[in-house]
Amino acid sequence: MTITLSQVRAFERIARLGSFHAAAKHVGITQPSISQRIKDLEDILGVELFTRNGPRVALTSEGHALLEYADRLLETADDVVVRFKRRDPLLGLLRIGVNESFGLICLTDLMRRLERQYPKLKTSVIVGDTGMVSALLNDHQLDLAVISEPGVANHVHQVPIGRNELAWVASSDMDLPSGTLTPAQLAAHHLIVSPQTARLHTTMTNWFAQGGVAPERVSTCNSLSVTLLMVRSGFAIGLVPIRVVSDEMAQGRMVRIPVTPAVGAHRVSLCYQIAQFGPNLQAIVDLTKELIAHHQLFK
Structure with a gap:
C-alpha cells in the first residue's frame, strides 16, 4: 500500500486545527471518513500520529516528523495544479534546449539570472544540435530553445534572434x-x-x-x-x-582560414511552445535576447 494525498491532507489539517471534527469540516467530509484516512495512514506507516485527549488531539513525535514531509508534499501538489492550470513552466520545471554556441557563451549567465528572479524554479537543460532540439520541441519535451535553422511544428513559435557566423x-x-x-x-x-x-x-x-x-x-x-x-x-x-x-x-x-566562397551563416531562432506563452515566459524570452546581445553571440 502507498499513502495518498487525501490521507496526507487529512493529517495536515488535523495537525493544524487540533481536532478531527474541525479538520473534517474544513476538508468537506464526515468525521468517520477523516478518521478512516488517518487509520489507514497510520497502518501504512506503522506508527501512531496523534494522542487523543477528548475532542482535542496532539501530535506524537512521529507525527511531528511527518508534518514537515506533509507540508512539502502538499506544496508540490498545489504547484503541479497551478503549473498546469496556468500552463506556466516558470511555476515548476523549465525545460530549455540550446545549441552549443549559446551553451558555451550565455548559459551560465542565464542560469544565474533565473536563480535570482525565480528562486524556486527548477531547470532541465538539453544541449544539442538542430535535429535533436527541434525534435524535442515538436514532441512537447522542451518549453524554450535557442537553435539554428529550426525545423519545428506549428505549435512552436519562432522568434528570429540573429545569425551565427x-x-x-x-x-x-x-x-x-x-x-x-x-x-x-x-x-x-x-x-x-x-x-x-x-x-x-x-x-x-x-x-x-x-x-x-x-x-x-x-x-x-x-x-x-x-x-x-x-x-x-x-x-x-x-x-x-x-x-x-x-x-x-x-x-x-x-x-x-580565409576561404572562397564564404561560408553562409545560420539563422538562429528562439523557440517556445505557443500554448505555454504568457507574461512569465515573455520575461524569459526577453532575458535570453538581452544576454545574446550583451555577449554579442549572434550578428
Missing part, C-alpha cells in the same frame, strides 16, 4: 597554404565537423558541393567543446561558429 579554423601551429583557400584546396585536409543531424554538417556538405568537390576525410564529433580541443591540438581543421573561438584567435592559438 561560421568559419573554417585551424591550430595556429598547422602548416597551411597561404592566401584564400577554395573547397578544392581544403578538401585534401583532415576535417572535423558536427554529425549529420546537425545543420553545421549540411552547411559543410553544401559548401564543398558549391566547389564541385567532396572532402576526402571528414571526422565528426557531437560536442563542440571537444571539437575545439581537437582543432586546437592540430588534429583536424574545423567548421565552427566564429564567436566561440574568438578568444582562442585573440590569444593566437587558432587562426581563421
Whole structure:
C-alpha cells in the first residue's frame, strides 16, 4: 500500500486545527471518513500520529516528523495544479534546449539570472544540435530553445534572434597554404565537423558541393567543446561558429582560414511552445535576447 494525498491532507489539517471534527469540516467530509484516512495512514506507516485527549488531539513525535514531509508534499501538489492550470513552466520545471554556441557563451549567465528572479524554479537543460532540439520541441519535451535553422511544428513559435557566423579554423601551429583557400584546396585536409543531424554538417556538405568537390576525410564529433580541443591540438581543421573561438584567435592559438566562397551563416531562432506563452515566459524570452546581445553571440 502507498499513502495518498487525501490521507496526507487529512493529517495536515488535523495537525493544524487540533481536532478531527474541525479538520473534517474544513476538508468537506464526515468525521468517520477523516478518521478512516488517518487509520489507514497510520497502518501504512506503522506508527501512531496523534494522542487523543477528548475532542482535542496532539501530535506524537512521529507525527511531528511527518508534518514537515506533509507540508512539502502538499506544496508540490498545489504547484503541479497551478503549473498546469496556468500552463506556466516558470511555476515548476523549465525545460530549455540550446545549441552549443549559446551553451558555451550565455548559459551560465542565464542560469544565474533565473536563480535570482525565480528562486524556486527548477531547470532541465538539453544541449544539442538542430535535429535533436527541434525534435524535442515538436514532441512537447522542451518549453524554450535557442537553435539554428529550426525545423519545428506549428505549435512552436519562432522568434528570429540573429545569425551565427561560421568559419573554417585551424591550430595556429598547422602548416597551411597561404592566401584564400577554395573547397578544392581544403578538401585534401583532415576535417572535423558536427554529425549529420546537425545543420553545421549540411552547411559543410553544401559548401564543398558549391566547389564541385567532396572532402576526402571528414571526422565528426557531437560536442563542440571537444571539437575545439581537437582543432586546437592540430588534429583536424574545423567548421565552427566564429564567436566561440574568438578568444582562442585573440590569444593566437587558432587562426581563421580565409576561404572562397564564404561560408553562409545560420539563422538562429528562439523557440517556445505557443500554448505555454504568457507574461512569465515573455520575461524569459526577453532575458535570453538581452544576454545574446550583451555577449554579442549572434550578428
